[in-house]
Amino acid sequence: MSIFRLLASRILLSALTLLLVSILIFLILEALPGDVATRILGREATAKALEVLRSQLHLDQPALVRYFQWLGDFLRGDLGTSIATGRPIADVLGPRIVNTLLLSFFAFILYLVLALVPAIIQAVNRGKAIDNVISVITLLLLSLPDFLLATMLLFLFAVAVPILPALATISENSTWPEMLRVMVLPAVTLAIMMAVYAIRVLRDSLIEVLRSDYVRLAELKGLRPRAVLFRHALPNAIVPALNVTALNLGFLIGGVVIVERVFSYPGFGTLLIDALQLRDIPLIKATVMISAAVYVAANLVADVLAVLLQPRLRTSR
Amino acid sequence: MTSGTSTPSRRFNTDRWRATPGPFKVGAVILAAHALFAIIGAVWTPYGFAEMGAGLPLSGISWDHPMGLDQIGRDVFSRFMHGAHIVLLLSFAGTILGMVAGTALGLLSGYVGGWFDAVTQRVVEAMISIPFLALALVMIIAAGPALAGAPVLIVFVVGLVYAPRITRIARAAAMEIATREYVAVAELRGEGTWSIVFREILPNAANVLLVEFSLRLSYAPILIGALGFLGFGIRPPTPEWGLMISENRNLLIASPVTVFGPGLGLASLVIGFNLFTDGLSRMLGQRPVAGA
Numbered sequence: 060m061s062i063f064r065l066l067a068s069r070i071l072l073s074a075l076t077l078l079l080v081s082i083l084i085f086l087i088l089e090a091l092p093g094d095v096a097t098r099i100l101g102r103e104a105t106a107k108a109l110e111v112l113r114s115q116l117h118l119d120q121p122a123l124v125r126y127f128q129w130l131g132d133f134l135r136g137d138l139g140t141s142i143a144t145g146r147p148i149a150d151v152l153g154p155r156i157v158n159t160l161l162l163s164f165f166a167f168i169l170y171l172v173l174a175l176v177p178a179i180i181q182a183v184n185r186g187k188a189i190d191n192v193i194s195v196i197t198l199l200l201l202s203l204p205d206f207l208l209a210t211m212l213l214f215l216f217a218v219a220v221p222i223l224p225a226l227a228t229i230s231e232n233s234t235w236p237e238m239l240r241v242m243v244l245p246a247v248t249l250a251i252m253m254a255v256y257a258i259r260v261l262r263d264s265l266i267e268v269l270r271s272d273y274v275r276l277a278e279l280k281g282l283r284p285r286a287v288l289f290r291h292a293l294p295n296a297i298v299p300a301l302n303v304t305a306l307n308l309g310f311l312i313g314g315v316v317i318v319e320r321v322f323s324y325p326g327f328g329t330l331l332i333d334a335l336q337l338r339d340i341p342l343i344k345a346t347v348m349i350s351a352a353v354y355v356a357a358n359l360v361a362d363v364l365a366v367l368l369q370p371r372l373r374t375s376r
Numbered sequence: 377m378t379s380g381t382s383t384p385s386r387r388f389n390t391d392r393w394r395a396t397p398g399p400f401k402v403g404a405v406i407l408a409a410h411a412l413f414a415i416i417g418a419v420w421t422p423y424g425f426a427e428m429g430a431g432l433p434l435s436g437i438s439w440d441h442p443m444g445l446d447q448i449g450r451d452v453f454s455r456f457m458h459g460a461h462i463v464l465l466l467s468f469a470g471t472i473l474g475m476v477a478g479t480a481l482g483l484l485s486g487y488v489g490g491w492f493d494a495v496t497q498r499v500v501e502a503m504i505s506i507p508f509l510a511l512a513l514v515m516i517i518a519a520g521p522a523l524a525g526a527p528v529l530i531v532f533v534v535g536l537v538y539a540p541r542i543t544r545i546a547r548a549a550a551m552e553i554a555t556r557e558y559v560a561v562a563e564l565r566g567e568g569t570w571s572i573v574f575r576e577i578l579p580n581a582a583n584v585l586l587v588e589f590s591l592r593l594s595y596a597p598i599l600i601g602a603l604g605f606l607g608f609g610i611r612p613p614t615p616e617w618g619l620m621i622s623e624n625r626n627l628l629i630a631s632p633v634t635v636f637g638p639g640l641g642l643a644s645l646v647i648g649f650n651l652f653t654d655g656l657s658r659m660l661g662q663r664p665v666a667g668a
Contacts, residue, residue, distance in 0.1 A: 214635075
């Protein structure tokens with residue numbers, strides 16, 4: 060019973076958070092003092108152009124009315140019309156989201172490998188040279204800006220040793236092997252950026268678990284080290300890493316903007332940059348709202364998973 | 377170092393230096409080198425940072441031009457040197473703004489509690505839910521063309537992106553400290569909320585906040601660089617390093633040093649900050665939290 064109440068309260072809080080996000084986005088983009096149309100078009104804009112934009116954005120109506128209009132439409136699935144292209148936003152966003160989901164999925168699989176393998180190697184060999192070497196590499200990668208890492212990988216594998224395409228352009232009739240080849244560099248960049256955060260947390264929690272009584276007991280029972288590690292230690296050590304993974308998903312949404320931009324990948328991130336450059340307010344609102352929703356949902360899932368995986372958390376709180 | 381904590385006044389001596397953790401030392405040396413480089417770059421560069429025709433455009437690297445020349449013949453090393461203090465100043469200013477706002481709000485919210493805390497936490501949660509890069513970019517767009525590319529805007533944006541994250545940390549610290557006896561004593565003395573928050577809680581949260589400051593400072597050059605890289609940062613021709621990397625990206629084949637020179641500068645600065653943070657948190661007995 061309590062677990063359902065917990066779930067319900069988490070879901071309600073998430074919904075409240077998203078409502079606040081929508082208010083914030085609206086306030087930032089449309090309710091700041093000054094004329095929205097002038098801010099979009101600049102001071103040199105003609106009176107006629109300003110007039111047209113004002114009617115497109117319904118700026119003649121009060122802000123409160125516009126907000127509820129937008130929120131109502133949004134909840135009913137009508138994301139509005141892009142100013143720059145004149146097309147419905149849902150049509151513009153759809154294929155971009157699919158592309159980014161493909162890329163993120165690929166990156167996420169790589170992330171799991173890139174986070175787990177080094178962390179396990181470190182925890183098993185704690186204090187030895189390999190542990191320190193991986194720690195130093197992680198710290199160096201942690202300090203590398205994502206746009207620089209992307210540019211470096213592009214230089215290494217598309218310029219110096221040209222085995223992968225520099226531009227990740229895909230079209231509707233790209234075949235699966237082509238798509239995968241194109242996605243390698245952006246996906247690897249994203250996976251590395253996420254993994255460096257998780258490796259440290261995972262290593263520390265794994266070492267802690269390996270020292271615990273039940274792992275000692277399992278060892279004393281004569282279980283093979285491999286069985287102890289994978290069946291007893293790892294599942295318990297993963298819980299703290301779940302929060303990092305949720306944080307990482309938040310990072311992924313931001314990182315996607317940079318990485319897609321570097322490799323010209325036609326996804327959600329490049330769409331946001333395009334929308335920002337064209338000052339396409341309805342499109343900006345929709346993209347930011349969706350990215351916040353993904354983040355909130357990811358956190359909700361991580362919270363729930365943490366509760367399900369660790370019974371201790373079910374009763375506390 | 378802040379005063380007011382329980383530690384005695386810190387005077388620099390060699391014993392203390394030897395006893396500090398390794399990462400802290402390496403980080404401090406890197407940061408000192410960066411600071412020195414930034415000071416020199418602010419007053420003197422081999423060529424003007426915006427001087428066109430310092431040499432033949434795209435003529436590659438030479439002793440006169442260790443990082444080559446860009447497409448309009450500007451000496452990239454001079455630009456790199458001049459950019460050092462800009463990156464440092466923007467990072468510090470933005471992080472300090474975020475720290476001041478976040479600390480004040482977080483400590484108050486953690487100590488006062490009640491509806492004020494509930495409302496603050498929901499707003500903070502909402503701000504954190506917007507990916508920080510998206511939030512930063514949206515604010516830059518919202519500021520309009522008049523402010524676009526102005527240093528003030530970048531500082532403000534970094535501060536506003538950081539403030540909610542710092543608020544969380546400060547609030548947690550305040551809630552913990554609020555249960556201590558000396559806070560109860562101060563309450564019995566009849567001290568006001570402001571006095572308790574800033575005279576009793578703030579000094580005792582200093583260690584946590586110092587590590588948080590250092591951690592946020594580590595990430596600031598990356599955030600500022602990313603904004604510049606995407607074309608929403610400091611206005612050209614100001615040589616912010618992220619902007620330089622994006623400006624010269626099409627020289628990647630012809631002259632990689634031109635792109636990776638500023639990149640190395642940015643990465644080494646962040647490495648310095650990260651090592652410093654790591655060492656600092658060990659010295660102060662705190663555990664830094666990873667993640668943006």
